[in-house]
Amino acid sequence: xxxxxxxxxxxxxxxxxxxxxxxxxxxxxxxxxxxxxxxxxxxxxxxxxxxxxxxxxxxxxxxxxxxxxxxxxxxxxxxxxxxxxxxxxxxxxxxxxxxxxxxxxxxxxxxxxxxxxxxxxxxxxxxxxxxxxxxxxxxxxxxxxxxxxxxxxxxxxxxxxxxxxxxxxxxxxxxxxxxxxxxxxxxxxxxxxxxxxxxxxxxxxxxxxxx
Amino acid sequence: xxxxxxxxxxxxxxxxxxxxxxxxxxxxxxxxxxxxxxxxxxxxxxxxxxxxxxxxxxxxxxxxxxxxxxxxxxxxxxxxxxxxxxxxxxxxxxxxxxxxxxxxxxxxxxxxxxxxxxxxxxxxxxxxxxxxxxxxxxxxxxxxxxxxxxxxxxxxxxxxxxxxxxxxxxxxxxxxxxxxxxxxxxxxxxxxxxxxxxxxxxxxxxxxxxx
DNA sequence: TTCACGCTGTGTAATATTTCACAATTAAAG
DNA sequence: CTTTAATTGTGAAATATTACACAGCGTGAA
Ligand SMILES: NC(=O)c1ccc[n+]([C@@H]2O[C@H](COP(=O)([O-])OP(=O)(O)OC[C@H]3O[C@@H](n4cnc5c(N)ncnc54)[C@H](O)[C@@H]3O)[C@@H](O)[C@H]2O)c1
Ligand SMILES: NC(=O)c1ccc[n+]([C@@H]2O[C@H](COP(=O)([O-])OP(=O)(O)OC[C@H]3O[C@@H](n4cnc5c(N)ncnc54)[C@H](O)[C@@H]3O)[C@@H](O)[C@H]2O)c1
Numbered sequence: 001x002x003x004x005x006x007x008x009x010x011x012x013x014x015x016x017x018x019x020x021x022x023x024x025x026x027x028x029x030x031x032x033x034x035x036x037x038x039x040x041x042x043x044x045x046x047x048x049x050x051x052x053x054x055x056x057x058x059x060x061x062x063x064x065x066x067x068x069x070x071x072x073x074x075x076x077x078x079x080x081x082x083x084x085x086x087x088x089x090x091x092x093x094x095x096x097x098x099x100x101x102x103x104x105x106x107x108x109x110x111x112x113x114x115x116x117x118x119x120x121x122x123x124x125x126x127x128x129x130x131x132x133x134x135x136x137x138x139x140x141x142x143x144x145x146x147x148x149x150x151x152x153x154x155x156x157x158x159x160x161x162x163x164x165x166x167x168x169x170x171x172x173x174x175x176x177x178x179x180x181x182x183x184x185x186x187x188x189x190x191x192x193x194x195x196x197x198x199x200x201x202x203x204x205x206x207x208x209x210x211x
Numbered sequence: 212x213x214x215x216x217x218x219x220x221x222x223x224x225x226x227x228x229x230x231x232x233x234x235x236x237x238x239x240x241x242x243x244x245x246x247x248x249x250x251x252x253x254x255x256x257x258x259x260x261x262x263x264x265x266x267x268x269x270x271x272x273x274x275x276x277x278x279x280x281x282x283x284x285x286x287x288x289x290x291x292x293x294x295x296x297x298x299x300x301x302x303x304x305x306x307x308x309x310x311x312x313x314x315x316x317x318x319x320x321x322x323x324x325x326x327x328x329x330x331x332x333x334x335x336x337x338x339x340x341x342x343x344x345x346x347x348x349x350x351x352x353x354x355x356x357x358x359x360x361x362x363x364x365x366x367x368x369x370x371x372x373x374x375x376x377x378x379x380x381x382x383x384x385x386x387x388x389x390x391x392x393x394x395x396x397x398x399x400x401x402x403x404x405x406x407x408x409x410x411x412x413x414x415x416x417x418x419x420x421x422x
Numbered sequence: 423t424t425c426a427c428g429c430t431g432t433g434t435a436a437t438a439t440t441t442c443a444c445a446a447t448t449a450a451a452g
Numbered sequence: 453c454t455t456t457a458a459t460t461g462t463g464a465a466a467t468a469t470t471a472c473a474c475a476g477c478g479t480g481a482a
Contacts, residue, residue, distance in 0.1 A: 051431065067430090096314070104411065175414065204291075
């Protein structure tokens with residue numbers, strides 16, 4: 001409830017996303033209340049941590065009855081979501097890009113991929129998975145036209161930095177980058193890199209360290 | 212140099228993986244020395260953090276000449292890699308699985324996908340991207356036979372938990388999970404979940420918060 | 423009503439991670 | 453040889469994140 005804008009940490013935002021997905025499942029299954037310790041399992045955390053996270057969205061849990069599922073979903077949505085559906089662009093419609101396109105297309109309430117971009121002539125102009133693929137030099141135009149805020153970047157590593165800069169210049173405000181390259185920028189655009197090679201090497205390392 | 216086994220944090224392991232990838236690029240380009248502040252840019256960190264990371268692998272940087280690239284690569288390899296090439300299994304050869312298969316197959320020095328598993332009859336028995344796909348009931352047998360330590364899990368969310376338990380029972384020591392499900396286990400197996408939906412929702416959130 | 427129980431909200435402590443800051447070291451120039 | 457400039461290694465401080473612990477409340481049973 002308190003509108004004192006203390007900044008919410010990235011970690012908390014991530015967990016809220018996870019809580020919400022689970023809460024929607026609960027709702028589908030007819031469960032209408034949930035305890036902090038149940039949510040805690042989702043993130044291998046403690047109940048106290050969950051309660052702290054939920055405080056930040058203006059939680060109103062009830063002693064001994066826990067939290068009301070539908071209200072929690074609403075409160076998290078109020079924080080995470082924008083009032084209008086967010087338009088997303090996918091840059092690079094290759095092997096990974098196509099998988100992501102199928103995965104993220106439709107069935108999401110608050111965002112949708114609305115445009116594809118690629119520099120391969122055989123892809124530009126085509127409609128893939130119901131979405132039109134544009135050439136890179138239409139980027140600025142389409143981003144403005146469709147009010148695209150966020151881009152998923154799935155181009156080869158060599159092209160990642162330059163493409164990211166083009167996206168920023170076109171007015172994109174956040175990038176989810178799948179290329180195994182760290183992208184530096186002086187602008188205040190949010191860039192999240194999902195580095196699968198890093199993740200796999202880490203898993204391999206810890207496969208020998210545990211037990 | 213000091214063999215006092217202080218545990219190295221996950222964060223440091225991740226950064227070492229990133230440093231190494233960059234160092235190999237440098238090596239290809241003929242650069243044979245590197246400064247901590249150069250590596251720092253890679254991870255949006257500080258030079259001091261890089262030096263701390265490198266201390267943990269037994270760094271031997273040289274004042275005013277920085278670190279020797281080839282030696283750093285060797286030291287990091289000594290920590291991250293096993294002496295033998297690690298065998299990886301891919302579970303779930305769907306849209307994402309096939310993309311991952313292409314991405315991680317070959318061209319990696321220290322690990323390789325050696326077996327695929329799926330429960331779809333039309334996939335079992337086939338060879339995809341040069342790798343044989345087995346049925347799930349051959350899991351334990353093949354894992355033992357091929358000494359598979361680590362698995363990439365790309366099955367539907369509903370099947371993720373059960374499949375993960377099967378992997379653990381079969382002797383897998385680490386799992387890289389792409390299903391949007393947290394996997395709980397009482398065993399000491401390492402499980403890393405790469406949650407793309409979480410990452411995208413986070414990006415969308417911060418697209419409105421920055422600037 | 424009264425009590426016991428279980429859960430939330432939160433101050434405080436503990437831990438983890440990052441950054442600062444500087445002595446020591448090396449290279450190179452004068 | 454001496455000075456200057458740059459970089460490493462690292463103790464200590466700062467910050468971020470998580471966990472503990474308990475007061476207070478709501479619920480249901482007696
Ligand atoms: N395939 C995977 O499973 C996987 C896994 C992890 C990371 N990645 C990373 O994701 C990225 C894409 O991988 P992929 O397997 O889909 O590669 P891909 O070669 O199949 O697809 C790349 C696509 O990007 C397009 N492209 C190339 N340069 C471009 C540019 N300058 N501007 C716009 N489009 C351009 C190409 O035309 C192609 O359609 C790579 O950086 C890769 O390292 C892929
Ligand atoms: N496609 C993407 O880009 C994407 C992105 C993010 C996350 N994911 C997640 O990755 C997972 C796979 O996604 P996908 O798009 O490849 O799905 P998919 O349906 O294309 O592929 C799933 C594969 O798993 C197999 N499978 C199903 N149940 C199984 C079981 N019990 N044991 C073994 N194999 C089984 C199926 O036969 C199929 O081949 C899902 O959990 C999805 O949520 C996918």
